[in-house]
Amino acid sequence: MVRGKALAHCGLVLLSLWLCIQSVPISVDKTKEIPHEELEPPQSADTGLHYDRYLREVIEYLEKDPHFKEKLKNANMDDIKLGKLSKELDFVHHNFRTKLDELKREEMNRLRMLIKVKQDIQGGNGRTVDHHALLKQFEHLNHLNPETFEVEDLDRLIKSATNDLENYDKDRHDEFKRYEMMKEHDRRERLKNMNEEDRKKEQQHYEEMRKKHASHPKVNHPGSQDQLKEVWQEADGMDPEDFDPKTFFKMHDSNGDGFFDESELEALFTKELEKVYNPENEEDDMIEMEEERLRMREHVMNEVDTNKDRLVSMSEFIAATKKQEFLEKDEWEVRARFCRKV
Template sequence: MLRMNLKPAWLLLLFISTAVWSVPIDRNDAEQDQKQEAQEENMDTGLYYDRYLREVIEVLETDPHFREKLQTANTEDIKNGRLSKELDLVGHHVRTRLDELKRQEVSRLRMLLKAKLDSANTQSLQMDHASLLKQFEHLDPHNQNTFEAKDLELLISTATKDLENYDAERHEEFKRYEMLKEHERREYLKGLDQEKREKEEKRLQELKEKHRQHPKVNAPGSVAQLREVWEETDGLDPKEFNPKTFFKLHDTNEDGVLDEQELEALFTKELEKVYDPKNEEDDMMEMEEERLRMREHVIKNVDLNKDRLVSLEEFLKSTEKKEFSNPKEWETLDAKPLYTEEELQRFEAELRDKEEELKRKAETLRQEQELLMERGKALEAQKREYQQAVLEMSQRQKEQQEAGNGQPPAGPNGQLQFQPQTHKPEEIKAPAEAQNNLPAEPPQNLPMHT
């Protein structure tokens, strides 16, 4: 299960804390500088448009009027869109910069969309167009060039919704992780003979029982759980436990609230009772899911204004409740199954479908590879023929050059050509003189003597 870096997860904190951080500070105070850098680093929301969100906030915060509104805004002002109406009053340079940021974001998403579509077409996959278009929800689709009040309202509402749904998505992801583990366990056992399978099943059951034999876990946010942190983590006398002091000790960034990460840090001692990375039976992925459940439990019971942050006032009020001193027993993940057998069967059917799809793709790739290899062989044969032709042509040119140096010239097919020779006069005279020395033939028709 992937764990996104979700820091202070409420938009109000993003706005207000950005404005607070921009107050001039003493640069010689190294400790304060380090705190500021740590706070800025921890502000990543984990949203795919986090950079755009952050840049918009930073630009808006440079406007004095909007900055003032940020410092006095509350959660409802932001969630109901009232704050976005103040956009009309910001300076021209701020609007210009916001317009530029929006055009950049639109361009980035268009490139992302095109890349996904090209990838889908290349692999012959069906695309979920609704899912792709959903990535533009934080922008006004009817205006792609200028940043208006509607854009700020959509940005806020989309971020709020996405952050609220984040935990639910993580739970679902963890559930699929657990089903995959069980599926792989069953497949592994199927490959064993009966004797080995029975032995392995017994071993796995023993590991599961060993994991369940852990110390009692205190309910998160209860006095027993906080006192344990006070004593073992803070090193203080449990008899002197003071909720207000405890809050200030664990508000590590001193912003007056306990955010989700500060809350999750409080549960480490409880989690160590159940999970040990050295033990084969303990799954660290399950430990992180347990941590998430503990944090959600505290947020549900302590966070009165539902901003996913615990203020000092909310924390102190929670210590006055009956559940603080007498909470219900905390049930860990191993107390009840996370999925039904029917859900597991559907998950396995989905895995089989994906496996078949991968096999089809692999076969298609294999056929394409064979075709490419055949084409490669044909090209190699053509290459050899071309090289042979070049070699023969070079040989003919060499023979022609040699013929020009006293050798008979070659014909069009490489055969030799002989030209008639012209003889000099003296060369013709000698045969003529030789002919004059021959005896003359007897004259014809002479009279015969009696």
């Protein structure tokens, strides 16, 4: 469950690189030699996708091509989804194309091994092998051409990653619901195996823990003036009367790229979450805390991210602080259901 923050936001930050690529080809001297580079582990953060390493290595090698990097300017998501960006692969230097071929062959070998293991497990358990589900593992590349990385491979990779990352939060919510259901099931099974006296004691203890968990200070609405001022005062050591949205943004744009990505946004909610969850308390579940963090981030994104690129620019942030919603005084309702771990 807790692949947590590293997922979604970091993968989307990687994809946001594509949002800046123009679709008009440029003249490239492909005969100019570029030094040979060894394959190294990708430096960017894990996206959480099953083809994460392949995605990050492809992106990072394409960024190393000087002419491709020149295209990192002004395209939109529609251009990307229509495959206009993928055509730029024809202008990537042959040294990097060779590396991309190598990456694809490694990914093909990984997937073949993965498919074989899954088939062996399913067959060994007497289950019918779901070939359609297994083939979905290959959707991010053209498996009919296992040797070379072509325009279709880049197109498939972008479309698959875009779709998978857009649905990632939903998958996290669904996974959390399954976790909660299983936790409640385990608790009830434990009660069944107790005698009447122990069962009453356990139920009484459960109710005490539930009430203790529900007793916490007011949780400010995420993204509201009160919530941000609390961060400004308690985390930044600043006078709340001197709160300045532009300065606040710069202070919390940790990588200095001019945007709040999902990780940077989620970090802003730590003070609010600490009012409800404490890892040292028996009644507090840190998995529930991460579900609440996700809800807070989704709320702010829906309110502030006007162009829906899943990044918050300074202009979007400043505009949000001028809305009536910014003055929201109502307490944020913590929805993650209490169910003490057994």
